[in-house]
Amino acid sequence: MLSHLSTNMGLLCSRSRHYNEQDSEENAQAAEIERRIEQETEAEKHIQKLLLLGAGESGKSTIFKQIKLLFQTGFDETELKSYIPVIHANVYQTIKVLHDGSKELAQNDKEFSKYVLSNENKEIGEKLSDIGGRLDYPRLTREHAKDIETLWKDAAIQETYSRGNELQVPDCTQYFMENLQRLSDANYIPTKEDVLYARVRTTGVVEIQFSPVGENKKSGEVYRLFDVGGQRNERRKWIHLFEGVTAVIFCAAISEYDQTLFEDEQKNRMMETKELFEWVLKQECFENTSFMLFLNKFDIFEKKVLNVPLSVCEWFNDYQPVSTGKQEIEHAYEFVKKKFEELYFKSTAPDRVDRVFKVYRTTALDQKLVKKTFKLVDETLRRRNLLEAGLL
Ligand SMILES: Nc1nc2c(ncn2[C@@H]2O[C@H](COP(=O)(O)OP(=O)(O)OP(=O)(O)O)[C@@H](O)[C@H]2O)c(=O)[nH]1
Numbered sequence: 001m002l003s004h005l006s007t008n009m010g011l012l013c014s015r016s017r018h019y020n021e022q023d024s025e026e027n028a029q030a031a032e033i034e035r036r037i038e039q040e041t042e043a044e045k046h047i048q049k050l051l052l053l054g055a056g057e058s059g060k061s062t063i064f065k066q067i068k069l070l071f072q073t074g075f076d077e078t079e080l081k082s083y084i085p086v087i088h089a090n091v092y093q094t095i096k097v098l099h100d101g102s103k104e105l106a107q108n109d110k111e112f113s114k115y116v117l118s119n120e121n122k123e124i125g126e127k128l129s130d131i132g133g134r135l136d137y138p139r140l141t142r143e144h145a146k147d148i149e150t151l152w153k154d155a156a157i158q159e160t161y162s163r164g165n166e167l168q169v170p171d172c173t174q175y176f177m178e179n180l181q182r183l184s185d186a187n188y189i190p191t192k193e194d195v196l197y198a199r200v201r202t203t204g205v206v207e208i209q210f211s212p213v214g215e216n217k218k219s220g221e222v223y224r225l226f227d228v229g230g231q232r233n234e235r236r237k238w239i240h241l242f243e244g245v246t247a248v249i250f251c252a253a254i255s256e257y258d259q260t261l262f263e264d265e266q267k268n269r270m271m272e273t274k275e276l277f278e279w280v281l282k283q284e285c286f287e288n289t290s291f292m293l294f295l296n297k298f299d300i301f302e303k304k305v306l307n308v309p310l311s312v313c314e315w316f317n318d319y320q321p322v323s324t325g326k327q328e329i330e331h332a333y334e335f336v337k338k339k340f341e342e343l344y345f346k347s348t349a350p351d352r353v354d355r356v357f358k359v360y361r362t363t364a365l366d367q368k369l370v371k372k373t374f375k376l377v378d379e380t381l382r383r384r385n386l387l388e389a390g391l392l
């Protein structure tokens, strides 16, 4: 009996010891979880939040893709393949815009004959315009690619393309039209460059965490970059991201001074960008936020500016060309840059003048340039942190 009792006691004791062990194990686990949460919160504190803002098609997602390529894993084959329907859709949509545009110009323009398709291409044009108007596009076959190429080479389509600024012709047009053979290959896998050129309107918010790698080592800074949709109906989602932002990377496509908005064809794109930048600058949340202004699409700007005077845009109506060639391009670029700088200082309250403001000339498709630019952004932000911590 005693022995039984003692066994039971033993059992009891051992059970209570077991309970104690379990308790302390649970306590340890809880403490560990708490420690981890604390650690993560501490680590989160060091994560710098970067926000890509700007109007639609200003190049935000292209910068985002470059960051993924430069400082993260890049695109694996599955991801590359996921761009096939996007790229094919870009091709079909573009040829439709050009075909329908040529038809309209052939009816309404005073030099209408320039826009009339050659007789043998009319049928091809109608067929392709039909496909381009569908909700889902077929895969680009060799046969379709050949038709598209024929139409693209038609003088009327080329004339229409030269008036692309009036027609919402995307910037990837020429690149894709010159690569139709490759894009229609049965085994086609998009290249990194194809992905950068691919145009997908962003809806919602995407984010990526990265640490820019220096020459040999990591910079130590961890950034979380957010990409948003820039078209008007997307902008109401922006405000939810405005808290705790280290830097806004504002993309302005400086080549778009002679274009109108996709969502409102009465509105000049540069004027929209001006108003948007002004609005962003005045946000309460951005009192201490740094501003990195990317004057993007410089590659298109430098070609355009020699043919289309900057003064076609109301904001730049006081522009006077002074030279030709490269010098004129520089002059035009400096003029645009100055306009943005003036706008920044005008829209920045005197008590905020010490927030960081930097302007960069960018071509988002140019990987080397984006890498260099981000190195500069990283340096600027690190300097700012040290200053704020009183270490500089
Ligand atoms: N030539 C040229 N094309 C560019 C440049 N930056 C972006 N693009 C192209 O412009 C198009 C639009 O770029 P996105 O990055 O999708 O623009 P976004 O600002 O993300 O647009 P939303 O998502 O609608 O706000 C794409 O086809 C890009 O390849 C540039 O610097 N030069």
Ligand SMILES: [Mg+2]
Pocket (backbone or CB within 6 Å): 060, 061, 062, 200, 201, 202, 227, 228, 229, 230
């Ligand atoms: Mg986008």
